Amino acid sequence: MLDAFERLVVATGERSATFDATAAEAGVSKGGLLYHFPSREALVDGLVDRLGALLDADVAAMTSAPDGVVDYVLRTSSPSAIPADDPLDRCITAVAGLAASGLWPRAASALASMQQRWHDVVLDEVGDPAVAQVVSLVSDGLYFTPGQFSSDGSGSPGPARPRASLDEVIALLRGLGR
Amino acid sequence: MLDAFERLVVATGERSATFDATAAEAGVSKGGLLYHFPSREALVDGLVDRLGALLDADVAAMTSAPDGVVDYVLRTSSPSAIPADDPLDRCITAVAGLAASGLWPRAASALASMQQRWHDVVLDEVGDPAVAQVVSLVSDGLYFTPGQFSSDGSGSPGPARPRASLDEVIALLRGLGR
DNA sequence: GTCTATAGGACGATAGAC
DNA sequence: GTCTATCGTCCTATAGAC
Numbered sequence: 416m417l418d419a420f421e422r423l424v425v426a427t428g429e430r431s432a433t434f435d436a437t438a439a440e441a442g443v444s445k446g447g448l449l450y451h452f453p454s455r456e457a458l459v460d461g462l463v464d465r466l467g468a469l470l471d472a473d474v475a476a477m478t479s480a481p482d483g484v485v486d487y488v489l490r491t492s493s494p495s496a497i498p499a500d501d502p503l504d505r506c507i508t509a510v511a512g513l514a515a516s517g518l519w520p521r522a523a524s525a526l527a528s529m530q531q532r533w534h535d536v537v538l539d540e541v542g543d544p545a546v547a548q549v550v551s552l553v554s555d556g557l558y559f560t561p562g563q564f565s566s567d568g569s570g571s572p573g574p575a576r577p578r579a580s581l582d583e584v585i586a587l588l589r590g591l592g593r
Numbered sequence: 594m595l596d597a598f599e600r601l602v603v604a605t606g607e608r609s610a611t612f613d614a615t616a617a618e619a620g621v622s623k624g625g626l627l628y629h630f631p632s633r634e635a636l637v638d639g640l641v642d643r644l645g646a647l648l649d650a651d652v653a654a655m656t657s658a659p660d661g662v663v664d665y666v667l668r669t670s671s672p673s674a675i676p677a678d679d680p681l682d683r684c685i686t687a688v689a690g691l692a693a694s695g696l697w698p699r700a701a702s703a704l705a706s707m708q709q710r711w712h713d714v715v716l717d718e719v720g721d722p723a724v725a726q727v728v729s730l731v732s733d734g735l736y737f738t739p740g741q742f743s744s745d746g747s748g749s750p751g752p753a754r755p756r757a758s759l760d761e762v763i764a765l766l767r768g769l770g771r
Numbered sequence: 772g773t774c775t776a777t778a779g780g781a782c783g784a785t786a787g788a789c
Numbered sequence: 790g791t792c793t794a795t796c797g798t799c800c801t802a803t804a805g806a807c
Contacts (some may be wrong), residue, residue, distance in 0.1 A: 443792090444791065444793080445792090445793095447790070447792065449791060451790090
């Protein structure tokens with residue numbers, strides 16, 4: 416049921432992920448769903464808790480990444496480098512959608528806490544606060560802007576200008592650390 | 594009336610900016626508001642059009658900025674460096690709130706178009722696509738993550754680790770261009 | 772142009788049968 | 790535990806007086 420809620424928030428937004436729609440997506444009825452999650456807030460809390468658990472695993476993987484923390488952070492922040500069904504990515508996107516609605520403070524603070532944890536790990540590796548800040552900001556920029564707003568293409572009147580590849584960006588930021 | 598709608602979207606989110614609330618904020622009645630904006634979509638379109646106009650002025654200011662495009666872009670993307678009542682900033686935040694709800698494709702594509710325009714100008718100045726990409730991403734990261742989610746503080750269990758100042762980040766990125 | 776009144780529909784949540 | 794049925798509330802939008 417939580418999976419269904421998460422899918423709907425990611426796909427259609429917070430507002431469309433109603434009890435009715437979630438129950439239908441999960442293959443149960445509204446009453447059945449409401450037995451396990453007595454309120455909408457309970458659904459949100461469920462997703463926030465899930466994010467915390469997935470994040471613990473992610474931080475552990477990050478600190479022991481073979482190519483280093485910076486490479487790991489940027490690569491796992493880039494939509495083009497994440498498998499579409501990655502559990503952590505889906506959960507982050509869902510919680511971000513909840514937070515953006517402005518109705519769920521717990522979702523917002525969970526995201527802030529997540530970014531702080533990432534920043535701490537990056538800072539421990541690179542040492543320099545300015546470099547760590549840039550890496551964190553690029554990671555945030557990668558995460559929260561690209562396919563986040565599913566453009567229908569009508570917004571780009573002219574041909575798109577060249578954009579650099581993820582590898583080039585990573586190489587550039589690695590150079591900063593030396 | 595459009596100002597009232599914009600303020601409400603920024604302050605309380607898309608979902609709370611109803612006809613009733615907007616009319617009250619604007620000091621008119623619901624019927625009066627509906628005479629000028631016959632549907633909710635008309636209000637959204639009004640904000641999208643306003644964003645386009647403000648953006649034209651911003652791009653013009655950007656290309657003739659005394660300290661260069663990169664400095665201008667990063668500084669006008671940082672919440673700590675923007676006056677709280679900046680019209681463009683308020684409008685961007687509002688349109689972003691609308692886009693995040695997933696219900697207004699025009700708001701989403703307007704934002705994508707805005708980012709593309711900024712990226713084009715940066716690329717024209719710095720030349721290197723990778724550097725331009727990093728600057729754009731940092732700008733996006735500055736805009737869409739910091740105070741965007743108004744944390745109540747409960748999300749930070751430990752003391753916050755040191756974060757670099759905007760000036761340090763700008764200095765770092767300027768060094769990339771050489 | 773601006774107002775009141777209200778239609779019509781969707782949503783969150785409750786009650787109670789099975 | 791899961792279902793159907795329903796209540797109360799809030800929202801978009803319409804109708805019509807002034």
